[in-house]
Amino acid sequence: MRSAHMITEVCVLLACAAAAAPRPQVNATIPVIREKDEGERRIVRGWPGHPDPGETFILKIDPKMGVHRVLSFLRQCIPPGKKIDTHRPPETDEILFLQTGTGRVHLRGSVRVAHAGATVFIPAGTSISVDNLGSDAINLVAIFSAPGFEDFMRDTSVREGEKNVPVSQAEEDAVEKKYSHAVMYQ
Numbered sequence: 001m002r003s004a005h006m007i008t009e010v011c012v013l014l015a016c017a018a019a020a021a022p023r024p025q026v027n028a029t030i031p032v033i034r035e036k037d038e039g040e041r042r043i044v045r046g047w048p049g050h051p052d053p054g055e056t057f058i059l060k061i062d063p064k065m066g067v068h069r070v071l072s073f074l075r076q077c078i079p080p081g082k083k084i085d086t087h088r089p090p091e092t093d094e095i096l097f098l099q100t101g102t103g104r105v106h107l108r109g110s111v112r113v114a115h116a117g118a119t120v121f122i123p124a125g126t127s128i129s130v131d132n133l134g135s136d137a138i139n140l141v142a143i144f145s146a147p148g149f150e151d152f153m154r155d156t157s158v159r160e161g162e163k164n165v166p167v168s169q170a171e172e173d174a175v176e177k178k179y180s181h182a183v184m185y186q
Contacts, residue, residue: 029068034060039075041160042153047167054164055082057157060141062150071143072150078103078130078138086129086186093145094122096130101138104131127186148182155179 040059057076061067078084078101086106098118105114106129107122113133114120122128124145132138144150155175158164167175176185 030066032061032067036075040065042157043160043162043164044157045164045167047156047172048169055079056160057153059150059153063147064150070146072147073141073143074150074153075139075141078132078140080132080135080137082132084128084130086127087183088127088186089122089124089144089149089183091124091146091181092148093124094128094149095143096120096122096128097141097143099139099141101132101136101140102134103138104133105129106131146182148179152179152182 037058038060042057042059044055044057055077057074059065059072059074061071061073063069063072096119098114098116098120100116102113102115105112105118105120106127107120108126108128114130120128120130130138130140152175155178156167156172
């Protein structure tokens with residue numbers, strides 16, 4: 001009987017110690033509401049082969065914000081005559097939703113004109129590009145199934161209001177290598 005009582009006391013002590021021990025922070029999923037222009041507002045830096053800085057985007061939800069541990073969500077504006085260069089997400093599914101504008105979408109060898117309200121699903125490993133065909137900007141939202149692309153975008157942009165210095169060839173090479181799991185440009 002005495003040993004059963006002692007085992008119970010040890011179990012209670014271990015349980016109390018475990019409850020009191022500091023726990024590692026886990027990037028939890030939390031509810032959030034972001035209005036149209038709320039989030040981390042950024043401006044793309046120019047880089048070799050894409051010398052025109054100034055395209056804007058807003059990171060709305062991503063792991064670094066502590067909102068979700070894997071999903072990323074951004075809003076982007078593609079001005080008339082501009083495009084999303086051909087790229088493929090090697091390990092991540094991507095969804096684009098065109099809120100406004102008209103674009104020519106190149107998706108895994110097929111080409112189709114997409115209008116406001118269109119949804120484009122890009123499975124991991126699929127090449128995608130979008131050309132703005134209209135006289136209005138394409139406003140779109142993008143959702144990524146795993147983290148990585150949002151950090152690539154951070155490294156090739158500046159926060160709104162910061163000095164916008166073009167990316168050097170060496171920086172571009174380093175960023176492309178660092179994020180080759182998230183995006184590969186052609």
